[in-house]
Amino acid sequence: MAAGKRKATERRKDGKGIQDTSMGPPAVPSFRRIGKAFRKVDATAKVTGVTKFADDLFLPRMLFAKVLRSTQPHARIRRIDVSRALALDGVHAVLTGRDLPIPFGILPVSQDEHALALDKVRFVGDPVAAVAARSEEIATAALDLIVVEYEPLAAIASAEDAVETPDPRIHDYGHGGNLHKVVSLEFGDVERGFAEADLVREDLLFFEGSTHLPMEQHAAVADWSPDRKLTLWSSTQTPHYVHRALAQVLELPPARIRVIATPNGGAFGGKSDPFSHEIVVAKLAMVTGRPVKITLTREEVFYCHRGRHPTLMWVKTGVKRDGAITAMHFRSLLDGGAYGSYGVASTYYTGALQTVTYHIPRYKFQGARAFTNKPPCGPKRGHGTPQPRFALEVHLDKIAEQLGLDPAELRLRHLVPPDSVTANYLRVGSIGLGDCIRKVVDGSGWKDHFRKLPFGQGVGLACSSYLTGAGLPVYWNDMPHSGVQLKCDRGGGVTVFCGSTEIGQGSDSVLAIIVAEVLGLDPFDVAVVAADTDLTPVDLGSYSSRVTLMTGNAAIQAAERARDILARYAGERLGVSAVRVRFADGRVCDAADPTRAISFAEAVQLAEAAQGTVGTMGSYTPPRSPASGRYRGAGVGPSPAYSYSAAVAEVVVEPDTGIVRVPRIWIAHDVGRCINAAAVIGQIEGSVYMGLGEALMEEMPYRANRHVVHKIPSLLEYKSPTTLEMCDVVTYIVEHPDPNGPFGAKEAGQGPLLPVMPAVANAVYDAVGVRVDEVPITPEKVLKALKRKAKGEPPRYGPTSFPAIPWPEPTYVPPPWEDVDTIATASRHR
Amino acid sequence: MLRLPSFTYRQPRSVREAVAAKTDAGADGMYVAGGTDLYPNMKRRHQEPRTVISLMGIRELTGCEMRDAGCVVGANTSLTDLAAHPAIRRKYSAVAHAAELVSTPLLRNMGTLGGNLCLDTRCNYYNQTYEWRKAIDFCMKKDGAICWVAPSSPRCWAVSSSDVAPVAVAIGAEFLLVGPGGERMVPAARLYQNDGINYLAKHPDEILVEVRLPPPDGWDAVYRKLRRRGSFDFPVLGVAAWVRWDDAVVADARIVLGGVASQPLEVPEAGAALRGEHLSDERIAAAAESAYRPAKPLDNTDFDLSWRKQMTRVYVKGALDELRNRRGR
Numbered sequence A: 001m002a003a004g005k006r007k008a009t010e011r012r013k014d015g016k017g018i019q020d021t022s023m024g025p026p027a028v029p030s031f032r033r034i035g036k037a038f039r040k041v042d043a044t045a046k047v048t049g050v051t052k053f054a055d056d057l058f059l060p061r062m063l064f065a066k067v068l069r070s071t072q073p074h075a076r077i078r079r080i081d082v083s084r085a086l087a088l089d090g091v092h093a094v095l096t097g098r099d100l101p102i103p104f105g106i107l108p109v110s111q112d113e114h115a116l117a118l119d120k121v122r123f124v125g126d127p128v129a130a131v132a133a134r135s136e137e138i139a140t141a142a143l144d145l146i147v148v149e150y151e152p153l154a155a156i157a158s159a160e161d162a163v164e165t166p167d168p169r170i171h172d173y174g175h176g177g178n179l180h181k182v183v184s185l186e187f188g189d190v191e192r193g194f195a196e197a198d199l200v201r202e203d204l205l206f207f208e209g210s211t212h213l214p215m216e217q218h219a220a221v222a223d224w225s226p227d228r229k230l231t232l233w234s235s236t237q238t239p240h241y242v243h244r245a246l247a248q249v250l251e252l253p254p255a256r257i258r259v260i261a262t263p264n265g266g267a268f269g270g271k272s273d274p275f276s277h278e279i280v281v282a283k284l285a286m287v288t289g290r291p292v293k294i295t296l297t298r299e300e301v302f303y304c305h306r307g308r309h310p311t312l313m314w315v316k317t318g319v320k321r322d323g324a325i326t327a328m329h330f331r332s333l334l335d336g337g338a339y340g341s342y343g344v345a346s347t348y349y350t351g352a353l354q355t356v357t358y359h360i361p362r363y364k365f366q367g368a369r370a371f372t373n374k375p376p377c378g379p380k381r382g383h384g385t386p387q388p389r390f391a392l393e394v395h396l397d398k399i400a401e402q403l404g405l406d407p408a409e410l411r412l413r414h415l416v417p418p419d420s421v422t423a424n425y426l427r428v429g430s431i432g433l434g435d436c437i438r439k440v441v442d443g444s445g446w447k448d449h450f451r452k453l454p455f456g457q458g459v460g461l462a463c464s465s466y467l468t469g470a471g472l473p474v475y476w477n478d479m480p481h482s483g484v485q486l487k488c489d490r491g492g493g494v495t496v497f498c499g500s501t502e503i504g505q506g507s508d509s510v511l512a513i514i515v516a517e518v519l520g521l522d523p524f525d526v527a528v529v530a531a532d533t534d535l536t537p538v539d540l541g542s543y544s545s546r547v548t549l550m551t552g553n554a555a556i557q558a559a560e561r562a563r564d565i566l567a568r569y570a571g572e573r574l575g576v577s578a579v580r581v582r583f584a585d586g587r588v589c590d591a592a593d594p595t596r597a598i599s600f601a602e603a604v605q606l607a608e609a610a611q612g613t614v615g616t617m618g619s620y621t622p623p624r625s626p627a628s629g630r631y632r633g634a635g636v637g638p639s640p641a642y643s644y645s646a647a648v649a650e651v652v653v654e655p656d657t658g659i660v661r662v663p664r665i666w667i668a669h670d671v672g673r674c675i676n677a678a679a680v681i682g683q684i685e686g687s688v689y690m691g692l693g694e695a696l697m698e699e700m701p702y703r704a705n706r707h708v709v710h711k712i713p714s715l716l717e718y719k720s721p722t723t724l725e726m727c728d729v730v731t732y733i734v735e736h737p738d739p740n741g742p743f744g745a746k747e748a749g750q751g752p753l754l755p756v757m758p759a760v761a762n763a764v765y766d767a768v769g770v771r772v773d774e775v776p777i778t779p780e781k782v783l784k785a786l787k788r789k790a791k792g793e794p795p796r797y798g799p800t801s802f803p804a805i806p807w808p809e810p811t812y813v814p815p816p817w818e819d820v821d822t823i824a825t826a827s828r829h830r
Numbered sequence B: 001m002l003r004l005p006s007f008t009y010r011q012p013r014s015v016r017e018a019v020a021a022k023t024d025a026g027a028d029g030m031y032v033a034g035g036t037d038l039y040p041n042m043k044r045r046h047q048e049p050r051t052v053i054s055l056m057g058i059r060e061l062t063g064c065e066m067r068d069a070g071c072v073v074g075a076n077t078s079l080t081d082l083a084a085h086p087a088i089r090r091k092y093s094a095v096a097h098a099a100e101l102v103s104t105p106l107l108r109n110m111g112t113l114g115g116n117l118c119l120d121t122r123c124n125y126y127n128q129t130y131e132w133r134k135a136i137d138f139c140m141k142k143d144g145a146i147c148w149v150a151p152s153s154p155r156c157w158a159v160s161s162s163d164v165a166p167v168a169v170a171i172g173a174e175f176l177l178v179g180p181g182g183e184r185m186v187p188a189a190r191l192y193q194n195d196g197i198n199y200l201a202k203h204p205d206e207i208l209v210e211v212r213l214p215p216p217d218g219w220d221a222v223y224r225k226l227r228r229r230g231s232f233d234f235p236v237l238g239v240a241a242w243v244r245w246d247d248a249v250v251a252d253a254r255i256v257l258g259g260v261a262s263q264p265l266e267v268p269e270a271g272a273a274l275r276g277e278h279l280s281d282e283r284i285a286a287a288a289e290s291a292y293r294p295a296k297p298l299d300n301t302d303f304d305l306s307w308r309k310q311m312t313r314v315y316v317k318g319a320l321d322e323l324r325n326r327r328g329r
C-alpha cells in the first residue's frame, strides 16, 4: 500500500468546515468530481417538500386500505367472519389469508410469511385481514366489524424462553423446537490456541434490540390496469425482491408486474423485506379494479420491524502477553421474533466479521436464532454485526487492562494485514484501520486522557469493520448484482437507468457523480432513472452497503463504454486518435492541446450520425470468494471490500443518578475512496447518531405478562436521541483505496455505526470504573453497578449466564495457514 | 395513517357562548384549546367527543397582566408566550421555567396554559391506539375493567404529567372557573385529585378562565424536571419547591412532586422538615428523604420505577440547593 495514496479529510460537526490534511500527494490521476462535497442531486426537492413519497401519491378513484392485526401473541385462528365489515357502506373489499395462501419470505430458506395469516397468528400485530374502502375512516371502522375467533397458544417472550420451551412450536420448520437456526463452525483447533495463550478471558454481553425508526412510515399504492398489468409504488429498499414476491404470491408473470420504489424517507434496513401490506394492496387493486393505497401507522411500522436482533453473547479469547490473539470462541443467541426474514443471514453475521480486524489464527463460532412471539427481527444498519462488535471491543478493552496495555496499542499491534485471507476465508483487500486508530488517538488526545481524567469523566476507544456489499445474492444465481444502462442524448444530456434505490443515502448522486466524472460532465446534468422494474436493469437493492461499489462499478463500465464510442468520433473530428481524447467540463478535447475541442453534445451528434442511438450497458458481479463452497454458511461474510472505522467517545457520568452524557465522539472511517465528501461525512455523522441511540437509550421492550405487546410503539415513547442528546462529532475520512471499489471506494453507510456502542461502554468504565456489559447503557444500570461497586461486589451490570444450547458438532475447517491445498496454491503463486 | 374521527367543531366567541355550547352537547362535547393533548387522544380513541368546542376564539381567555394582587394569566396563553413573558420570567421564574420545559417548541407554540393544567393523566397502558389497547383487553381508564398497573386496585393510577401544575400548586396559584352555575375561584391544589380517571375536581362544563399567581413578595420557587431527553418528553418526575423566606430562615415551604401520582403530590413532611430552619445540607437531606418515602412511581411511564423513586431524593435535593444558591445571590 503506497503511503501516497492515503488522504484524510477532517471535519467537525460544529461546521468548522473541511480541512484537507493530505498525507502526501495522490498517486492516482486527480479527479474532477470524485471526492468533492456535492449537494445531493435530489436534495433541493427534499428540503423544500416537493419530493413525492409513496403517501403523496393520489390516483383517480383511489381506495384506502387498512389491515386488521392480531390481538394475540400466539394462537390458531378458528374462524373469521367478515360479513359485517363487507356490509358497511363504503367498503369495497375484504381479504383474509385464504385469498393469498402462497407463503413468501426474503430468503429462499425461510418462506414462512403469509400476506394475511392463514391459520395461525404469531405476534400481536401479525396481519389477519385487510379492507379497502372509500376512505381511511371507513376502512378503520370496518376493521372493528371483523370477528376473529382465536384459540390461544402459549406465547414465547424471549430467546431464553424459546430455548427452554420447544412446544408449542411457533413454526414447524427450522432446527427443531423453537430454534430457527443453529450454526457451529470451527476454523482451526481453538483448544490448542487457548493452551498456547498467556491469558484466557471469558465475557458475557447482551445487545438489546432496536428498530430503524425511519421518518417515513411505509406506504404503498397499487394499480391494476384494464389490460391486466399491475403497478406497485412502494417505499421499499428492494424493488427487485418485491417484484419477485408479488409474482410468487399473486401468481402473475413477472412481465405483468411493475414495481416502482418511491424515494424512501429513511429505511436503514427496515424496508428491505417484501411486506404483507405491499401484497395486500396489490391484491385489493386486482379485486376492486381500482387503485388502492395503504399508509402504515407508526405502530404498524413497529410491527413490520425487521430491526436489530436482541443478542446474548459469550466470548472466550486466548492472548499472548503482547495481546496477540491465539484463539477465539464466540457464541451468540439471537431473539428472532416471529418470522425468518433475513434471520439465517443475521445469525451467520453475528459470527462472520470478528476475523477481519485483528488477526485471529483459530476461530470457533456457534450461533443460534430463536423464534419468539414478537415482531420479526432482521437487518438494521450493520446487520448482525454491531452486536458481536460491541462484545468483541468491550472484551478487548478488558483484556488490554488485564495485560496492562493501552487498548489502542493492543489493536494497532495485531491488525489484519492488507491483501490477506482470514481464518474463515474472508479476503481482506485494503485496510486503513491503523490510520483510523492513529487519527482518533491523536485527535482526541487519547494518551493524555485515558485513565487520567477525574472521576465521572472518561474516554473509550473501539474499532470495527463492515462489508461493502454481500458477495452473494439473496437467491442463488450467476447473474450480475447490478446493472446500469446509459443513454446519451443529442442535446448533450445523459440518462442513467439503474435498479438501485434512493433511500436518502445518496445512491442517485453517486450514479450521477461517477458518470459525470467519466464523461466530464456536471453531475447535475446527468438524469438518473432508478428503481423501476419496467425501466431499469436489475440492481439487488439498497442493503448491505452494496450500492456505491456495485452500482458504481456498473456505472463506470457503462460510462467508459459510452466514452469510448464518443471518443472515436470526436477523435475523427479533431484529427487525433481516440486515446488522445479527453472529456472535461462538458467538452471533448485533444489532451495534448485542450483548446482544440468540441462540445459534449457535438460528440454525441457525431456518434449518433455515424452509428445510431448512443446507448451502453454496464454490470457488476462480485469476485468469487476464497470461502466459496468451503463450508455451509460461507455465503455470509464475503464481500468485495471491507470498510474500517475507529472511534473515541468522551463521556460524563453523574455518579448520583447514573446518567451518561456523551459530549463528543472522534471517528475515523476508511472509505477507500471518498466519492462525495458531503455524503460520506453525512453517513458517518448519521451513523454516530444512530449508534448513540443504541448505546444510551433505544430498546424494544415487550410486556410478557400482557400478551407480549410492544410496550412503547410510538415516536414519543420509543426513546431515540434528539438533537439535544446528539454529540459533537469530529470526523476523519481515511482513504485506502480498494482495488475492487469504483475508484477504490468502499462503504460508509453502516460501518461507522459499529464502534460507537463499545466506545461509549468503554468510556463509562474509564469514567466511573463500572462495566455495563449490555446496551443500552441506561442510568438505572449504571447506578446499580455503582452500588455494587460501593458494596464491594463485582462492579458490573450485565448478563450472568448463557443458556445450554444443544450445539451440533462443529464443522471443522482448517484455516488457510493449515489447509494443505491453500498452502500449496499460495506457494505455487510465489 | 392514524386518522382523527369525524366530529362537529364549534367556535364560540365568549365564555358564556362556550358554556352554552357545551351544555348543548352534553357528555358528547369537549373543550379544546391548543389541541396538543386532545387531538392525539382522539386519534387513539381515549376521548371520543362528537362535538369539539374550541376556546381559542374567546378574548376573555387571553392576556397576562400584573396587578397588585399578583399576576393574572388567561388560560389561552400559549406556553411559548408564557415562558417568554418578561414579568413572568422576572417575578415567576419557576412558572416560566416549567412552561419552557414542556415538550418541544412546536407543541409549546400550540399548547396553552389552560390545556396544560387540565392535561389528561398518562399511562403507557392507556396512551396507545385502540388496536393496541384491544390486544390487552383494554383497561379501567377507557373501555376496560381492570387496572393493569395495579390489578387489585379499585382505581386508575394514571400519572399527572403536567409540568406547570406542580408549580401552580407549590406557589399557591388560584384558578377562576366559569360554568353553567356561575364562576368560582379554587386554590390550585384543590383542582386536582388522586384518581387517574377523575383527576380534576371540576365539572366537565366548567371552563378554566384564568390563573392568578400570588404577589411575588418574600418567596421563591424552582422547578426541576426528570425525563429521558432534553426535549419532547413528559416528566417522569417533576419537583416544584417553594419557600417563604424570613431573612435566611425558611418561614414556610412546600414541596410538590409531579409525575408520581394522579395529581401533583404535595409532601407536607418535606415542607415541615424545612420550616423554621436554615437551608442547611442536613435539612435539605432530611426534606429529600421525606419526599422520597411517599413517592410511589408505578410501572407505567418511561424508566425503571425503582430508579425513578431514587431520583426523588436527588431531584428534591437539587431543587433545594438551587433555592439556597438563589438566596445567596
Ligand SMILES: Cc1cc2nc3c(=O)[nH]c(=O)nc-3n(C[C@H](O)[C@H](O)[C@H](O)COP(=O)(O)OP(=O)(O)OC[C@H]3O[C@@H](n4cnc5c(N)ncnc54)[C@H](O)[C@@H]3O)c2cc1C
Binding pocket: A716, B030, B031, B032, B033, B034, B035, B036, B037, B038, B039, B040, B055, B075, B076, B079, B101, B102, B103, B104, B107, B110, B111, B112, B113, B114, B115, B116, B117, B118, B119, B120, B161, B162, B163, B164, B206, B207, B208, B209, B232, B233, B234, B235
Ligand atoms: C409529544 C408531546 C409531548 C408533550 N410533552 C409535554 C410535557 O413535557 N409536559 C407537559 O406538561 N405537557 C406535555 N404535552 C402535553 C400538552 O402538549 C401540553 O400539556 C399543552 O400545554 C396542552 O395544552 P393544549 O392547549 O394543547 O391542550 P388541549 O389539548 O387543547 O386540552 C387538553 C385538555 O384540557 C382541556 N382544556 C383545555 N383548555 C381548557 C380550559 N381553558 N378550561 C377547561 N378545560 C380545558 C381540554 O378539554 C382537554 O381535555 C405533550 C404533548 C405531546 C403531544
Ligand code: SF4
Binding pocket: B122, B123, B124, B125, B126, B139, B140, B141, B142, B146, B147, B148, B149, B150, B155, B156, B157, B158, B196, B300
Ligand atoms: S393506571 Fe391502570 S387503569 Fe389507569 S390507565 Fe394505567 S392501566 Fe389503565
